[in-house]
Amino acid sequence: MDKVKSDMSKSRKERALNFLMSIFVNDAYVLAFKNVLDSYKLNPLYEPKMPIDETPRTTRKRSKGEKLFECEYKVIRKGEEVEDAHMDWESSYSDMERQTDVPKPKYYEPKKILDPKPRPVRQAQVAVPKRIYGRPGEEGSKENEEEWPVVVALDFGTTYSGYAFWRKENPSEITTGKWNTGSKEVLESLKTPTSLLLNQNNEVIEFGYKAEKIFKELAEDEDDKGYRYFRQFKMTLHNESLFDEKRPIPDHLKRPLEALEVFSLSIRDLRDECFRDFDNKRIKVDPDDILWILTVPAIWGDSAKQFMRKAAEKAGIPSDQLKLALEPEAAAIYVMKEAKTVFGKGTVTTFNPGTKIMVADLGGGTADLTVLEVKEDRKMKQLHQSAGGAWGGNLINKKIWEIMEEIFGSDVIEDFKKQTSDFMEMESIIELKKRDITIGSKLELPIFPSLSGLCKQDYRTLIKNSKYGNSVKARTGKLRFEPDMVQKIFDLTFTNLFTVVKKVLKHVNAVGVKDIILVGGFAQADIIVKQFEEKFSGYKVIVPIDPVLAVLKGAVMFGQDIDIISSRITAHTYGFDAMRHFRDGDLRSKKRKIDNTIYCVDLFEKMVAIGESVDVGKTFEKEVFASSKEMKSMVLKFYQSEIKNPTYVTDPGCECIGKLSVEMPDLSGGTERSVMVSIKFGETEITVCGVDKTTGKKQETVLDLLRDTK
Numbered sequence: 224m225d226k227v228k229s230d231m232s233k234s235r236k237e238r239a240l241n242f243l244m245s246i247f248v249n250d251a252y253v254l255a256f257k258n259v260l261d262s263y264k265l266n267p268l269y270e271p272k273m274p275i276d277e278t279p280r281t282t283r284k285r286s287k288g289e290k291l292f293e294c295e296y297k298v299i300r301k302g303e304e305v306e307d308a309h310m311d312w313e314s315s316y317s318d319m320e321r322q323t324d325v326p327k328p329k330y331y332e333p334k335k336i337l338d339p340k341p342r343p344v345r346q347a348q349v350a351v352p353k354r355i356y357g358r359p360g361e362e363g364s365k366e367n368e369e370e371w372p373v374v375v376a377l378d379f380g381t382t383y384s385g386y387a388f389w390r391k392e393n394p395s396e397i398t399t400g401k402w403n404t405g406s407k408e409v410l411e412s413l414k415t416p417t418s419l420l421l422n423q424n425n426e427v428i429e430f431g432y433k434a435e436k437i438f439k440e441l442a443e444d445e446d447d448k449g450y451r452y453f454r455q456f457k458m459t460l461h462n463e464s465l466f467d468e469k470r471p472i473p474d475h476l477k478r479p480l481e482a483l484e485v486f487s488l489s490i491r492d493l494r495d496e497c498f499r500d501f502d503n504k505r506i507k508v509d510p511d512d513i514l515w516i517l518t519v520p521a522i523w524g525d526s527a528k529q530f531m532r533k534a535a536e537k538a539g540i541p542s543d544q545l546k547l548a549l550e551p552e553a554a555a556i557y558v559m560k561e562a563k564t565v566f567g568k569g570t571v572t573t574f575n576p577g578t579k580i581m582v583a584d585l586g587g588g589t590a591d592l593t594v595l596e597v598k599e600d601r602k603m604k605q606l607h608q609s610a611g612g613a614w615g616g617n618l619i620n621k622k623i624w625e626i627m628e629e630i631f632g633s634d635v636i637e638d639f640k641k642q643t644s645d646f647m648e649m650e651s652i653i654e655l656k657k658r659d660i661t662i663g664s665k666l667e668l669p670i671f672p673s674l675s676g677l678c679k680q681d682y683r684t685l686i687k688n689s690k691y692g693n694s695v696k697a698r699t700g701k702l703r704f705e706p707d708m709v710q711k712i713f714d715l716t717f718t719n720l721f722t723v724v725k726k727v728l729k730h731v732n733a734v735g736v737k738d739i740i741l742v743g744g745f746a747q748a749d750i751i752v753k754q755f756e757e758k759f760s761g762y763k764v765i766v767p768i769d770p771v772l773a774v775l776k777g778a779v780m781f782g783q784d785i786d787i788i789s790s791r792i793t794a795h796t797y798g799f800d801a802m803r804h805f806r807d808g809d810l811r812s813k814k815r816k817i818d819n820t821i822y823c824v825d826l827f828e829k830m831v832a833i834g835e836s837v838d839v840g841k842t843f844e845k846e847v848f849a850s851s852k853e854m855k856s857m858v859l860k861f862y863q864s865e866i867k868n869p870t871y872v873t874d875p876g877c878e879c880i881g882k883l884s885v886e887m888p889d890l891s892g893g894t895e896r897s898v899m900v901s902i903k904f905g906e907t908e909i910t911v912c913g914v915d916k917t918t919g920k921k922q923e924t925v926l927d928l929l930r931d932t933k
């Protein structure tokens with residue numbers, strides 16, 4: 224038999240069908256197969272279940288009657304799914320002879336999940352300190368952190384993610400993961416896109432650049448229906464005070480998958496990539512020796528942070544080996560520790576004790592800033608609570624799409640987005656062009672025939688008649704944004720960002736700040752640095768040489784020295800709902816009679832106030848008594864507020880952030896029984912513990928920040 228030639232001018236689906244036809248040319252099935260092809264539009268799916276170590280079937284010798292080809296089809300007629308079908312093709316003696324000649328059909332198998340060393344599940348550490356320290360008002364005592372032989376940081380970004388590791392054996396080096404970009408211009412990248420490709424069974428096909436590449440191929444051949452593609456999903460967690468881990472995240476065809484699944488599969492792949500790197504470099508690492516650091520924006524709520532911990536745990540990272548790092552803090556640690564080597568643009572900064580800096584992490588999703596002071600012992604103290612918002616670099620791309628919607632119509636752009644391959648191409652062009660923009664630049668984008676073809680009128684007329692008049696112009700096959708329009712596109716991000724930077728710098732705690740350090744991918748934009756310099760001319764605006772890696776490397780350094788940030792400013796007032804005997808002046812609506820005693824309910828029992836500086840390691844304690852003799856457990860609902868002294872948990876601006884349940888099985892003490900609640904606020908996550916004082920038993924409890932506690 225002749226070798227089957229691939230005609231690259233044909234679509235992959237056509238090539239696959241030609242290939243099948245050539246195999247079965249003498250086979251009785253061919254007629255039926257052809258009939259099926261003629262009568263239906265077939266959409267073959269990659270069969271995903273082949274075990275990773277099994278020899279692909281096309282190259283293996285087969286016995287007669289063995290399945291040669293197995294394929295699932297969605298049979299589509301007039302754009303409608305009408306039935307699922309399954310086809311088996313059995314081999315004959317003749318195809319045993321030719322099987323070595325035929326090309327492999329394209330097949331994407333799920334990635335093998337690495338489980339380097341299964342270990343018993345340990346008690347989750349979140350919100351569960353090992354010991355209870357101190358009483359309110361006492362000096363903070365610090366937990367003596369164990370020294371870890373290996374630190375691995377995972378920077379899980381909105382747009383790009385990466386990992387870096389450090390080993391005690393080779394203490395001077397932090398190694399960063401490298402990814403092949405698949406492009407000729409830039410071969411290697413130290414971060415990879417936060418893009419996840421799954422098959423229909425939600426098994427990982429690829430993550431990062433490879434996921435993008437395969438998905439693009441699938442989309443080009445219109446074979447993407449059997450796959451699920453997720454990208455830039457980290458922002459789902461932004462602004463969530465009580466995150467629901469089951470919240471659906473839509474794939475490229477808007478089919479939902481639970482957030483916990485999407486995040487954990489991605490984190491697992493990053494983790495596995497690091498283990499593969501260890502293997503390739505022949506580095507022996509005991510998984511039990513690793514301290515994992517996962518980065519999160521400092522401005523995120525406690526619920527979102529707890530969700531990330533849960534996702535990491537599901538991804539195979541033991542909770543007691545995991546710490547969360549706050550992104551701008553990690554960057555600050557990096558620039559302080561590496562001051563001699565990291566500063567570019569001729570600016571030298573020395574971080575002598577007393578130096579106060581503002582660090583802004585300008586990423587794809589968020590602009591996240593913090594203000595810190597270097598102390599005598601080279602530790603850092605937070606001076607102002609984290610601030611920022613959803614004003615990352617991706618907002619620029621979003622704004623460009625919005626303008627195109629206004630010009631061409633949102634239905635047109637919506638339909639264009641369904642032409643996945645062209646849409647992806649357009650996104651890449653916008654991204655590349657955006658990176659070249661400087662003050663006074665124009666922005667020119669091509670108008671694909673697939674886009675102009677969707678327009679109800681000539682695209683030139685639409686542009687001309689749009690509300691943007693002279694600011695957006697039509698050129699042959701192009702859409703041109705004039706400099707004033709480009710500036711407007713950036714202004715949306717700038718206005719928000721500069722307002723918050725100004726507000727923070729004006730705060731009394733930020734007096735003495737001289738340097739503004741910009742990190743993150745968006746800090747590479749010339750236009751943003753120039754605007755910062757112009758708006759904040761009294762400050763030195765500094766961009767380190769490698770602004771994209773500052774968070775990642777700083778996160779590793781945080782893992783080497785967890786106490787390096789010695790105190791933090793609380794972002795909210797925290798407390799729990801409590802009752803006490805009713806007094807004059809209490810709201811009548813809060814009066815309740817329980818066991819013949821009149822109580823005032825819904826009181827906001829404050830543990831710490833917004834803007835307070837809290838030493839890392841300091842524990843706040845409160846004793847809470849049983850309100851009834853029969854109470855077998857106590858439930859404390861925790862609240863946060865933007866107000867310094869809220870009276871009731873029902874006051875405006877108070878939000879329930881989680882609950883703590885403590886069992887009180889011994890009833891003998893009646894209402895003299897109490898629970899000692901202890902909370903730590905100064906660390907990157909809130910940890911809480913409740914102890915039933917009657918039994919004397921320390922009862923570790925997780926403050927559940929995720930479930931619905933309202």
Ligand SMILES: Nc1ncnc2c1ncn2[C@@H]1O[C@H](COP(=O)(O)OP(=O)(O)OP(=O)(O)O)[C@@H](O)[C@H]1O
Nearest residue numbers: 380381382383586587588589616617743744745748
């Ligand atoms: N040279 C450049 N000019 C302008 N923007 C850039 C440049 N390089 C990268 N960006 C933008 O930076 C962003 C990505 O930066 P980064 O990798 O720090 O973000 P991330 O970590 O994925 O996001 P986040 O930290 O918000 O979760 C993207 O919006 C990208 O468009």
Ligand SMILES: [Mg+2]
Nearest residue numbers: 380586743774
């Ligand atoms: Mg980032």
